[in-house]
Amino acid sequence: MPEIAFSVDQSRSMADQNVPGHNRWHPDIPAAASVRPGAEFRMECREWTDGQIGNNDSANDVRDVDLTKAHMLSGPIAIEGAEPGDLLVVDILDLGPVPQESGVAPGQGWGYTGIFARENGGGFLVEQFPDAYKAIWDFHGQQATSRHIPGVRFTGITHPGLMGTAPSAELLAKWNARERALIAKDPQRIPPLALPPEPSNVLAGTLSGSALAAVAAEGARTVPARENGGNHDIKNLTRGSRIYYPVHVAGALLSGGDLHFSQGDGEITFCGAIEMGGFMDLGVDLIKGGMETYGVTTNPIFEPGNVEPRYSEFLTFVGISVDHENNSNAYLDATLAYQRACLNAIAYLSKFGYSPEQVYLLLGAAPVEGRISGVVDIPNACCSLYIPTAIFDFDIRPSQSGPAVKEYASCARTS
Ligand code: ZN
Secondary structure (H helix, E strand, O other): OOEEEEOOOOOOOHHHOOOOOEOOEOOOOOOOEEEOOOOEEEEEEOOOOOOOOOOOOEOHHHHOOOHHHOOOEEEEEEEOOOOOOOEEEEEEEEEEEOOOOOOOOOOOOEEEEEEOOOOOOOOOOOOOOOOOEEEEEEEEOOEEEOOOOOOEOEEOOOEEEEEEOOOOHHHHHHHHHHHHHHHHOOOOOOOOOOOOOOOOOOOEOOOOHHHHHHHHHHOEOOOOEEOOEEOOOOOOOOOOOEEEEEOOOOOOOEEEEEEEOOOOOOOOOEEEEEEEOEEEEEEEEEEOOHHHHHOOOOOOEEEOOOOOOOOOOEEEEEEEOEEOOOOEEOOOOHHHHHHHHHHHHHHHHHHHOOOHHHHHHHHHHOOOEEEEEEOOOOOOOEEEEEEEHHHEOOOOOOOOOOOOOOOOOOOEEOO
């Protein structure tokens, strides 16, 4: 096991760790540790809400979650000699839930998937699913099952939802300007178009006083992906991946967290992955001046890992950029097309006895493949959703005899 560069005691909040992590992006958040290029180290992580969600049968905690605490990131780790313009090479050597522990914190033998309520986050299908729901998943080695979604079992493709380098002051100012301009287009919208800096529950490592106040006033929220990496939620960024991050500040200041035991493409329920705390073993190196040399300036590039579940047979659902309820057409709208593919899958799998919410949760968590299939055939974009048939303990394919309908226990609901 490599040396622990960032340690977490899962019985304590991130704010109460020996060296706390952070939940905003800002160049002034001090490094928690420093390593040399070529180093390998372990980063331990809290689950992204800092343990607000419980292993129980109520979705009230998902409905009421305090999102100003998110995402709880470990780091930053300074890489000696890194300068703006370099590429930071990050190898994901290993990754998993909290080893050898069972307990109340997500990642201690279990994880969860949540559908977020419209008033608190929302999800990809918020129009059809405005309320909060939850599924708890139990880990069996590399596989997951859920008492809230019986009849399925699958191998997880573990990955960090979120990892990135610190922004420079100039880059942070650009983010805040463009996101404020977007919010101004419809400031009252629920869910909001974007999230501005939010002073409550700001955590910035060991900073306090006026330095902490500056992070509270300017620090970027961690929800989106941006030029530093950030919340990509790319399920294939798994063990064995090598990522090349743009470096914007001296030392690069690498942070990460939001570990996922598994996730479907799109992470559609917002909290759609199987969320957990755990650990990442990382290796780092530098390509000096690599941003200019390779033209990698606005986003990272990466080589996907080669450790992932092997599913070879799928049932695929197609969606097009049409609102079928109102018979209206959007122009090459891939977002709408993927929503329709998901809704088609939900309508189909509900015929087997699942509630629509159970299928929605499953599509967020299971290793389903989302594809942008066509974006040129006017007026309809076409997206497709590939569901591995082997994750079900029954046959989901259409047949003359019809679906084998069962009665399933419910997912967790609000009261
Ligand atoms: Zn996540």
